[in-house]
Amino acid sequence: QLQLQESGPGLVKPSETLSLTCTVSGGSISSSSYYWGWIRQPPGKGLEWIGSIYYSGSTYYNPSLKSRVTISVDTSKNQFSLKLSSVTAADTAVYYCARRVATNAFDIWGQGTMVTVSS
Amino acid sequence: DIQMTQSPSSLSASVGDRVTITCRASQSISSYLNWYQQKPGKAPKLLIYAASSLQSGVPSRFSGSGSGTDFTLTISSLQPEDFATYYCQQSYSTPPTFGPGTKVDIK
Numbered sequence: 001q002l003q004l005q006e007s008g009p010g011l012v013k014p015s016e017t018l019s020l021t022c023t024v025s026g027g028s029i030s031s032s033s034y035y036w037g038w039i040r041q042p043p044g045k046g047l048e049w050i051g052s053i054y055y056s057g058s059t060y061y062n063p064s065l066k067s068r069v070t071i072s073v074d075t076s077k078n079q080f081s082l083k084l085s086s087v088t089a090a091d092t093a094v095y096y097c098a099r100r101v102a103t104n105a106f107d108i109w110g111q112g113t114m115v116t117v118s119s
Numbered sequence: 120d121i122q123m124t125q126s127p128s129s130l131s132a133s134v135g136d137r138v139t140i141t142c143r144a145s146q147s148i149s150s151y152l153n154w155y156q157q158k159p160g161k162a163p164k165l166l167i168y169a170a171s172s173l174q175s176g177v178p179s180r181f182s183g184s185g186s187g188t189d190f191t192l193t194i195s196s197l198q199p200e201d202f203a204t205y206y207c208q209q210s211y212s213t214p215p216t217f218g219p220g221t222k223v224d225i226k
Contacts, residue, residue: 047163047206047217062214063120096162103169104210105153109162 002027004097004110012091012117018084022097022110029078030055035100038071038082040093041112048093052100053080087117121145121209123218131226138194140221142207147187151211154183154192157220158203166205167192197223 008020022036029036037052051061053071061069065084073080084091094114098106122145132138142152150170155163165174167183170190180195194201202225207218 046219047208049215049217060213064214098162101168103153103172104151104215105165105168105174105208106155106163107165107168107174109164112162 002099002108004099004108006095006097006110006113008113008115010114010116012087012115013119014088014117015086018082018087018091018115018117020082020095020097020113020115022080022082024078024080024099029073029080030075033102036073036080037098037100037106039096039098039106039109040091041096042090042093050082050084050095089117091115092117120214121148121212121216123207123209123216125205125207125218125221127221128219129222129224131224132197133226134197134199136197136226138197138201138223140192140205140207140223142185142190142192142218144188144190144209144211148209148211150186151209152183152185152190153208153210154181155206155208156201156203157206163206194223 003025005023012018035052038050051071053059068085070083094112096112097110099108101107124143126141152170154167157163171183182193204220204222206220
């Protein structure tokens with residue numbers, strides 16, 4: 001069945017760019033039925049949607065992060081990626097990738113990857 | 120942004136108890152409300168979508184109801200594997216937003 005797996009550095013220095021990739025297996029990222037998204041969760045806190053992308057490259061972002069976020073897709077690799085620039089300690093969180101279905105719910109999630117922002 | 124609140128923030132219950140969690144939106148979201156279960160160290164799991172539709176594979180003891188601004192998640196008979204944190208999420212408008220969570224632990 002469909003699986004998502006996040007990958008990327010677990011430690012990023014302040015002011016640098018956080019870069020993560022989500023690899024989709026067991027299905028195609030190019031399905032017309034789905035969007036693909038990033039969601040994060042600071043330690044001990046709640047969930048925050050970062051942004052989503054369609055296989056065509058169409059994106060939409062959380063306005064609170066929009067100036068620092070870029071999400072891209074590589075259909076040839078069945079992957080989509082997140083870049084978050086100018087990070088601070090407040091960006092320390094578990095980052096999840098997830099599939100968004102037609103009802104706008106997130107039905108399949110990756111296991112999550114912890115990213116710590118520290119010098 | 121649409122703000123989501125949940126009550127209670129935590130509750131203690133026993134196996135077999137009926138548990139109800141409430142979620143409220145800051146404006147009407149029709150039935151665009153989803154519920155997730157999250158266990159420590161794990162990703163959230165979708166339980167209920169569109170306010171009352173049970174996600175495939177989710178036990179029937181979970182149910183959701185509501186529309187507009189007020190919603191509930193009910194667990195009809197709490198099982199040991201149900202001790203977790205539950206989040207609601209509105210999918211009516213961008214950005215999708217989550218409630219702060221309700222932690223269900225063992226009494």
